[in-house]
Amino acid sequence: MASLVGSRVERKEDKRLLTGKGRYTADINIANQTYAAFVRSPHARAKIKKIDISKALKASGVVEILTGEEIAADKIGGLIAGWAIRSEDGSEMKVPANPPLAKDSANFVGEPIAVVFAESLDEAKAAVDLVKVDYKVLKGVINTAEAMKGETIHDGIDKNLCYDWLLGDRKAVEEAFAKADKIIKVDLINNRCVPNAMEPRACVVDYNTASEEITLYTTSQNPHLSRLIMSAFGGVAPENKLRVVAPDVGGGFGSKINVYNEEIVCSWASKKIERPIKWVAERTESFLTDTHGRDHVTHAELAVTNDGKFLAFKNETIANLGAYARVFGTVTPTYLFGPCATGVYTIPAAYTNVKAVYTNTAPVDAYRGAGRPEATYTIERLVEKAAMELGIDRTEIRMRNFPTEFPFKQTLVHTVDSGDYVASLEKAKQMSDYKGFEVRRKKSEANGKLRGIGVSSYFEACGIAPSAVVMSLGCGVGLWESSEVRFNPTGQVSVYTGAHSHGQGHDTTFAQIAADELGVGLDVVDVIHGDTDKGTFGMGTYGSRSLAVGGIAIVNACRKIVAKGKRVAAKMLEVSEDEINFKDGEFVVTKSNKKKTIGEIAFACYLPGSRDSEFKSPLPEGEEPGLIETSFFDPSNFSFPAGSHIAEVEINPETGEVKVEKYTAVDDFGRIVNPLVVEGQVHGGIAQGIGQALHENTEYDETGQLITASYMDYTMPRADNFPEFNLGFTCTHATSNPLGVKGCGEAGAIASPPTIMNAVIDALGGQEITMPATAEKVWKACKALKKPNSKAA
Amino acid sequence: MKTFNYHTPKDIKEASKLASTSSAFLAGGMTSIPSMKLGLATYKDIIDIKHIKKLSGIKVSGKTVTIGATTKHAEVANSKDVKKAIPSLAKLAGGIGDAQVRNRGTVGGSIANNDPSACYPSACMALNAIIHTNNRKIEAAKFFKGMFETALKKGEIIEAVVFNIPDKSNYQKHPNPASRYAIVGVYLAKYKKEVNVAITGAKPVVYVDKDLSKALSNSFSVSAIDGIKLDSSEMNSDIHASGDFRASLVVTYAKKAVEAC
Numbered sequence A: 001m002a003s004l005v006g007s008r009v010e011r012k013e014d015k016r017l018l019t020g021k022g023r024y025t026a027d028i029n030i031a032n033q034t035y036a037a038f039v040r041s042p043h044a045r046a047k048i049k050k051i052d053i054s055k056a057l058k059a060s061g062v063v064e065i066l067t068g069e070e071i072a073a074d075k076i077g078g079l080i081a082g083w084a085i086r087s088e089d090g091s092e093m094k095v096p097a098n099p100p101l102a103k104d105s106a107n108f109v110g111e112p113i114a115v116v117f118a119e120s121l122d123e124a125k126a127a128v129d130l131v132k133v134d135y136k137v138l139k140g141v142i143n144t145a146e147a148m149k150g151e152t153i154h155d156g157i158d159k160n161l162c163y164d165w166l167l168g169d170r171k172a173v174e175e176a177f178a179k180a181d182k183i184i185k186v187d188l189i190n191n192r193c194v195p196n197a198m199e200p201r202a203c204v205v206d207y208n209t210a211s212e213e214i215t216l217y218t219t220s221q222n223p224h225l226s227r228l229i230m231s232a233f234g235g236v237a238p239e240n241k242l243r244v245v246a247p248d249v250g251g252g253f254g255s256k257i258n259v260y261n262e263e264i265v266c267s268w269a270s271k272k273i274e275r276p277i278k279w280v281a282e283r284t285e286s287f288l289t290d291t292h293g294r295d296h297v298t299h300a301e302l303a304v305t306n307d308g309k310f311l312a313f314k315n316e317t318i319a320n321l322g323a324y325a326r327v328f329g330t331v332t333p334t335y336l337f338g339p340c341a342t343g344v345y346t347i348p349a350a351y352t353n354v355k356a357v358y359t360n361t362a363p364v365d366a367y368r369g370a371g372r373p374e375a376t377y378t379i380e381r382l383v384e385k386a387a388m389e390l391g392i393d394r395t396e397i398r399m400r401n402f403p404t405e406f407p408f409k410q411t412l413v414h415t416v417d418s419g420d421y422v423a424s425l426e427k428a429k430q431m432s433d434y435k436g437f438e439v440r441r442k443k444s445e446a447n448g449k450l451r452g453i454g455v456s457s458y459f460e461a462c463g464i465a466p467s468a469v470v471m472s473l474g475c476g477v478g479l480w481e482s483s484e485v486r487f488n489p490t491g492q493v494s495v496y497t498g499a500h501s502h503g504q505g506h507d508t509t510f511a512q513i514a515a516d517e518l519g520v521g522l523d524v525v526d527v528i529h530g531d532t533d534k535g536t537f538g539m540g541t542y543g544s545r546s547l548a549v550g551g552i553a554i555v556n557a558c559r560k561i562v563a564k565g566k567r568v569a570a571k572m573l574e575v576s577e578d579e580i581n582f583k584d585g586e587f588v589v590t591k592s593n594k595k596k597t598i599g600e601i602a603f604a605c606y607l608p609g610s611r612d613s614e615f616k617s618p619l620p621e622g623e624e625p626g627l628i629e630t631s632f633f634d635p636s637n638f639s640f641p642a643g644s645h646i647a648e649v650e651i652n653p654e655t656g657e658v659k660v661e662k663y664t665a666v667d668d669f670g671r672i673v674n675p676l677v678v679e680g681q682v683h684g685g686i687a688q689g690i691g692q693a694l695h696e697n698t699e700y701d702e703t704g705q706l707i708t709a710s711y712m713d714y715t716m717p718r719a720d721n722f723p724e725f726n727l728g729f730t731c732t733h734a735t736s737n738p739l740g741v742k743g744c745g746e747a748g749a750i751a752s753p754p755t756i757m758n759a760v761i762d763a764l765g766g767q768e769i770t771m772p773a774t775a776e777k778v779w780k781a782c783k784a785l786k787k788p789n790s791k792a793a
Numbered sequence B: 001m002k003t004f005n006y007h008t009p010k011d012i013k014e015a016s017k018l019a020s021t022s023s024a025f026l027a028g029g030m031t032s033i034p035s036m037k038l039g040l041a042t043y044k045d046i047i048d049i050k051h052i053k054k055l056s057g058i059k060v061s062g063k064t065v066t067i068g069a070t071t072k073h074a075e076v077a078n079s080k081d082v083k084k085a086i087p088s089l090a091k092l093a094g095g096i097g098d099a100q101v102r103n104r105g106t107v108g109g110s111i112a113n114n115d116p117s118a119c120y121p122s123a124c125m126a127l128n129a130i131i132h133t134n135n136r137k138i139e140a141a142k143f144f145k146g147m148f149e150t151a152l153k154k155g156e157i158i159e160a161v162v163f164n165i166p167d168k169s170n171y172q173k174h175p176n177p178a179s180r181y182a183i184v185g186v187y188l189a190k191y192k193k194e195v196n197v198a199i200t201g202a203k204p205v206v207y208v209d210k211d212l213s214k215a216l217s218n219s220f221s222v223s224a225i226d227g228i229k230l231d232s233s234e235m236n237s238d239i240h241a242s243g244d245f246r247a248s249l250v251v252t253y254a255k256k257a258v259e260a261c
């Protein structure tokens, strides 16, 4: 039987999703449901003096209106920060309360203040307009770099500073800097992005008055974690009385990790009003209240020798958390950022200092790549600038600083188990015809265009898990993953996973893994996820962890099934276990070739007896009936995908338009389960990263209004913004898991922003320009160009 | 969206009669429906004119191209007759928004709405179009009054737009990266005796740029307008483009338009 792992199996879920048969939260309707609409703060920062609901309560169709008073009275907890980060001085981070309905003050435009439940959506929305909130408007703190100088947003949080965190050794860095031939400096802004999942957030809540159980259908990347948070911190209901279902989810990119205000409020209220509740975000609400990504202001320096050896690295960053600290909000700019900021290089000394600040803007949390795109942008801009300033080829300077041996003890925190950075850069050079660039540059020049080339080599730490490690870094939970594999009596297999698919293709890839392990066909394997009532616990999908952590739990559960099958087969075939070999779904006695299929074994496990031989069980003494196994997997290390990307852009100096002409990506994701799915993930990631680099423009005005809160103003990249992506792979296996897999979901978004910006800056003759490199910025930079650039590739 | 009364009049007369100060005609709905959904506009009555046959269709005669008000952008873009008579008009229609917008949006809706960054108004100005309504005929130059403001009176319905076929013409647009409306759109039309360069997107309302038109009337060449610097003080300025950038883009795209003719 040919191995399914490694083959281009078409996605099983596509038939459903592409023919309009996906079942999303908004598709769910429950008899007698009410519709929720939220009263939201129109101000970035204001005291709430009084809320008058009297007129709204009398409006047609209104069932109930609830405010922060009621939710506080019922002692429902607020939203949480999932990671506790300590400042350099040892003090704990400062986190403000984040009630589900703001009671005393509103801290960003769109923050929920009150909620209306009505018989129809129109009536709910009409009543929202009748709720009178008396605000005292205060001056908001909006700008990231200026936040520490602004008025104090949250009482007791001085300078709006959540923490002032340090990773690394300042002294060692300063010593190395003193000896450097040259110091390369960059000032960077990592622009804020709105995640823009295609499906807006939504929830439908059904409270069962008989069982007193709340069922919450919601757009979540991690339903089990959501239940845990809502129960343990929200106090909405004990876990056994709360079922969280995340059905088909149309994209998350990190923005659906958090348990949001609306889910807590509707779950709590459904019990209170004893009616089902439905809420679906409008696109404007998504723009205003989904957690945003990035938003760093960075000054970084690299100490180098004249022959291009890196000596030391320093990184001073201000990270904007938005108005509140959310689940991954505090770890994203620290442990997901700092360790990766030294990139794929041996740099003897380094430090990263991050000041995380509160502002009156939407909360910032994990967004595809979470911290690692910011890290890669920092180091790869520095490296490219170093190459330019030292006159060393940009690929050569990278090669000179790559580690030569694995495991590679990276400067800060990580020990990278496997990789071959030279191989991927060499392959990318060859695939992109790096040598031929100068010819293409001249050709563009002859047409009045400026052409630039950019490289970025990256690694990232994903497969976010080892519980002992993450908990020591401040994580509030362990990040293992679990699976239950059920062999049914009649031969099909149900694979339950705690991971959640919202675009990743788990229905297919996880089935491939299980089918291979059990030696059954893909068609009899179903992957089930997204329901706390189905299967074991799980931490969900983010940080490119589903395969490297969740997939391995499946492997291990399958291996337990095979182990039990072997014991049973031995009994049935009347041989000892070690005489049996399991291959392609058959337990074969090596000597005699007598065999039992895994299906026959499953049948026997569920029907352990027969009519003709009384009292004779196929099960060995003490073996339990049934064929269901569970596994919890907690890996020994993160996994470390890596690679090199090369882009070429062409700029029209008269219009400022940047066209991505060529994009080559060579990635090492370890073993690849399904190339088709992996390529899709890489395409999406690159597109998202190019979006950040060239298009996506989150802009708040000085009063804290989001002026790019619709697609008329927020530039989402579109298919015609991209060339055909040229993808290649190299492979070194991860050693921290039995499949040797690493994770691929975020890599494209991590590598592409610096690749593109390095190319743009090359085309502009080395002029710095901030992301997104929009037409006007580029046009201005072109005007400042004395003569067309002439840097050699 | 607030509830409203929906009407489907069978002819222009009935449609006009239904109109009030709180009504809107529904053509493609590509502007009116989003504004209603966002709460930017509320109407008591929506008067659907899509089904009035007389309002739709394309006719080319010797000197003119007549496009019915409810003719969709996609129909104009794909019309063999338009492509032959005024290829730039077909190109303009084919570059509006995206496929969904082009399959619904109409020329009548576009000019009645008179968005400062819409494409069609520039074609009307450059091609000396006459806007036919149920009451009168209005020259383009007198039709576009100001930002989102036209010469149309209450209950007045655009029936068709009549464009004069030029010797040569071209439309160039710098799209808004997000919406793909025009940051700047330059419609250039060359007739025997004059050249019109109509500009959309740059100012609160479409206009014919006198300097560019005059220079090109004198000498129809790129070099004739190469050095021209436009005054940016009256140009629109927003997060996507400052007045200076727009002023520069107008000349850049005017040159491109000349080149493409």
Ligand SMILES: Cc1cc2nc3c(=O)[nH]c(=O)nc-3n(C[C@H](O)[C@H](O)[C@H](O)COP(=O)(O)OP(=O)(O)OC[C@H]3O[C@@H](n4cnc5c(N)ncnc54)[C@H](O)[C@@H]3O)c2cc1C
Pocket: B023, B024, B025, B026, B027, B028, B029, B030, B031, B032, B033, B049, B069, B070, B095, B096, B097, B098, B101, B104, B105, B106, B107, B108, B109, B110, B112, B113, B115, B117, B118, B119, B120, B152, B156, B157, B158, B159, B179, B180, B181, B182
């Ligand atoms: C995403 C997007 C991108 C777009 N990009 C572009 C672009 O690049 N360039 C561009 O030019 N446009 C663009 N548009 C606008 C598009 O061309 C619309 O079609 C146009 O603005 C309105 O036409 P409509 O037929 O949809 O009008 P509707 O929305 O139905 O009506 C708009 C207004 O016009 C009035 N009206 C409609 N028909 C008549 C009539 N016959 N007589 C009198 N009044 C009438 C209505 O009363 C209403 O007030 C875009 C729109 C969207 C949504």
